[in-house]
Amino acid sequence: MKALTLLRYVLSLIVVVCSGSVGWILGASVRDRPQQLALLQAALSRLETEIHHGMMFLPEAFGELARIIPRPVNRLFHEVAYLLVDGELPLEVAWRQALLDARQYLVLNRDDERILANLGHNLGISPRGDQARHLAIAREQLHGQETAARQVEKHAARLYHALGWAAGVALILVLI
Numbered sequence: 001m002k003a004l005t006l007l008r009y010v011l012s013l014i015v016v017v018c019s020g021s022v023g024w025i026l027g028a029s030v031r032d033r034p035q036q037l038a039l040l041q042a043a044l045s046r047l048e049t050e051i052h053h054g055m056m057f058l059p060e061a062f063g064e065l066a067r068i069i070p071r072p073v074n075r076l077f078h079e080v081a082y083l084l085v086d087g088e089l090p091l092e093v094a095w096r097q098a099l100l101d102a103r104q105y106l107v108l109n110r111d112d113e114r115i116l117a118n119l120g121h122n123l124g125i126s127p128r129g130d131q132a133r134h135l136a137i138a139r140e141q142l143h144g145q146e147t148a149a150r151q152v153e154k155h156a157a158r159l160y161h162a163l164g165w166a167a168g169v170a171l172i173l174v175l176i
Contacts, residue, residue, distance in 0.1 A: 008176070015175075016168035023164015027157040033107040034153055037146035039073040040116070041139050048135040051128055058091060058124055059084040072105040095120030115141045 050061040066078035083094035122134040
């Protein structure tokens with residue numbers, strides 16, 4: 001009888017810890033989004049500088065961004081550079097494919113993806129000044145998204161964390 005009671009307590013503890021971990025993971029994704037949006041803005045600013053003032057081709061500029069921007073955002077630019085050079089795809093197609101692949105490692109919502117996808121339609125097909133203007137517009141839109149994400153982060157991260165633990169405790173109460 002004591003062994004069965006001990007087993008119940010151990011399994012209850014495991015359920016609570018697992019559900020708390022799920023809440024923590026969900027909260028971490030909410031915390032990561034503003035940071036990733038800020039890194040994307042920095043990358044677009046650097047790309048704008050390279051296009052407007054530098055004499056670097058776009059695949060080289062994307063490769064340089066992949067080298068200097070922290071993970072996981074650098075993977076987006078690495079993927080674009082790879083698809084442009086080795087995949088021999090047009091920039092618009094490479095950008096779209098890299099954005100689709102980025103869903104696996106970036107925490108972007110549909111609006112973020114739409115902003116970046118719209119940018120991909122305008123890169124590489126217009127004069128430097130026009131591309132710089134499109135990059136500035138995308139950066140401003142991402143800044144608005146980052147501001148909204150920081151507001152959501154303040155409340156949602158703690159909410160997910162608390163709900164994870166509460167769901168575990170509620171499940172144990174139901175099962176007991």
